[in-house]
Amino acid sequence: MKPKAMKRKKIMKELNYQPTRLQAREIKDPFETMDYFFHDFPIHETRENFWELYKGWVIQSSQYANEETIKDMLCFYTQFMEFLDASYLYTKMQTK
Numbered sequence: 001m002k003p004k005a006m007k008r009k010k011i012m013k014e015l016n017y018q019p020t021r022l023q024a025r026e027i028k029d030p031f032e033t034m035d036y037f038f039h040d041f042p043i044h045e046t047r048e049n050f051w052e053l054y055k056g057w058v059i060q061s062s063q064y065a066n067e068e069t070i071k072d073m074l075c076f077y078t079q080f081m082e083f084l085d086a087s088y089l090y091t092k093m094q095t096k
Contacts, residue, residue, distance in 0.1 A: 012027075031091070035094075038087075050077070050080070054073070
């Protein structure tokens with residue numbers, strides 16, 4: 001088995017073979033999907049949309065969620081924003 005194929009098999013195992021919306025070519029090379037995302041959703045719009053999703057969750061869940069869950073969601077939001085920015089930078093640095 002080729003090293004890339006072995007690596008892809010390992011990644012799929014780490015994903016626990018969960019269903020994915022990615023097609024085989026996107027799994028093989030996810031860069032195009034990432035780049036396409038930022039063409040459809042500019043970074044400033046993406047940040048605003050994600051903030052609206054987070055605010056909606058806080059409004060709907062705050063009376064039922066415990067302190068730990070709220071803290072975890074805020075941490076997730078913060079780290080996802082960092083991931084989003086890093087993904088944006090990566091795609092822009094890779095394109096010509």
